[in-house]
Amino acid sequence: MKRDATALEALCGRIRACRLCVENPRGEPLPHAPRPVFQVSATAPVLIAGQAPGTRVHASGRPFTDPSGVRLRSWLNMSEEVFYDASRVAIVPMGLCFPGQDGRGADLPPRPECAPAWRAELLAAMDSVRLVLAVGQYAIRWHVPPRLRRRSLTDTVGNWRQIAHATSPMVIPLPHPSWRNNAWLKRNPWFEAEVLPFVRERIAELLG
Numbered sequence: 001m002k003r004d005a006t007a008l009e010a011l012c013g014r015i016r017a018c019r020l021c022v023e024n025p026r027g028e029p030l031p032h033a034p035r036p037v038f039q040v041s042a043t044a045p046v047l048i049a050g051q052a053p054g055t056r057v058h059a060s061g062r063p064f065t066d067p068s069g070v071r072l073r074s075w076l077n078m079s080e081e082v083f084y085d086a087s088r089v090a091i092v093p094m095g096l097c098f099p100g101q102d103g104r105g106a107d108l109p110p111r112p113e114c115a116p117a118w119r120a121e122l123l124a125a126m127d128s129v130r131l132v133l134a135v136g137q138y139a140i141r142w143h144v145p146p147r148l149r150r151r152s153l154t155d156t157v158g159n160w161r162q163i164a165h166a167t168s169p170m171v172i173p174l175p176h177p178s179w180r181n182n183a184w185l186k187r188n189p190w191f192e193a194e195v196l197p198f199v200r201e202r203i204a205e206l207l208g
Contacts, residue, residue, distance in 0.1 A: 004042040008125045012040065015118055021097065021111045030111065036096035039063055040122065044090040045130045045206040047123075047169075048072075049139040051176060052095035052110040063091040071177035072135070075192075077200045088207050090126055092119070094138040110138055130169045131202055136176035143171045154188060160195055172199055 015038070021030040037053045039062075048063075056066040062084070064072055073083050083089055095110025096118070102108055119142065123129070134143040137153050148163045150156045156163075157173045164170050175181050175191070185191065 004125070004127075008040060008042050011122060011125055012038075015096065015122070018096075018117070020113045020117055024113070026112045030097060031100045032098070034097045035061060037061055037063055037098075038093065038096055039084070039086045039089070039091040040126060041086040041090060041128075042126065043087045043128050044126065045128055046088065046203060047090045047092060047126065047129045047132045049132055049134050049143055050091065050093040051136045051138050052093050052107065053098040054107055055098065055101075058098035063093070067179060068177045071179075075174070075177060075196055075199070076133075076203055078203065082207065090129065092122060094119070094142060115142060130206055132167075132169055132171045133199065134171055134173045136174075140173045143167075144173055154184070157188075157191065157195070160198075164198075170202070172202075174199075 016036050018036060019034055022034060023029075035053075035058055037057055050063070053063070054066055054068070057063060063069070064083070069083075073080065076083075078089075093110065095114045097111060097114070099108040099111050132143050134140045140149065140153065140156055144156065144163055145167070148156075148159060148166060150159055153173075153175060157175060160172055164172050172195070174195070175184055
């Protein structure tokens with residue numbers, strides 16, 4: 001395990017020094033200095049695969065330090081102490097740096113360079129992961145096999161049982177916990193009634 005942890009630490013050092021989206025971007029370069037934000041260890045059984053840091057997370061350098069994080073921790077029935085314990089919970093967004101905002105002030109999609117450059121290698125170094133929570137459409141597209149995805153995010157999340165039982169490590173698709181999805185949550189009460197209890201139970205099994 002010490003060897004695995006040392007290799008992961010070295011990989012994280014390379015990621016934190018990455019400037020790919022500035023020096024060799026696909027399209028417009030990142031409009032600010034890169035600041036990768038993620039949380040990993042060689043022992044975490046739970047992986048939260050998010051979208052990309054927002055402005056508050058970019059400023060803090062810590063994942064989900066925003067209202068979305070408050071809602072996500074509520075969904076998972078998880079305290080901040082557990083959530084930010086890297087030995088138990090890994091947090092790796094699809095884009096590791098804040099991608100900037102569009103003209104309306106909305107966050108841009110994750111940078112296209114990031115996941116192809118780092119994600120497979122980083123996930124391979126965390127073979128302790130037993131549960132992947134794929135939060136939002138970008139994470140779902142990466143972690144849920146195409147044969148199990150449906151036309152819409154709603155239908156894919158609705159297919160969570162089949163996805164959970166057909167993937168290893170287990171993957172459970174979730175909507176993004178942003179306030180922008182308040183209307184979605186009201187239209188789909190089955191999510192909080194059926195999906196979240198299963199997620200909480202599985203987390204409790206893995207984290208004790």
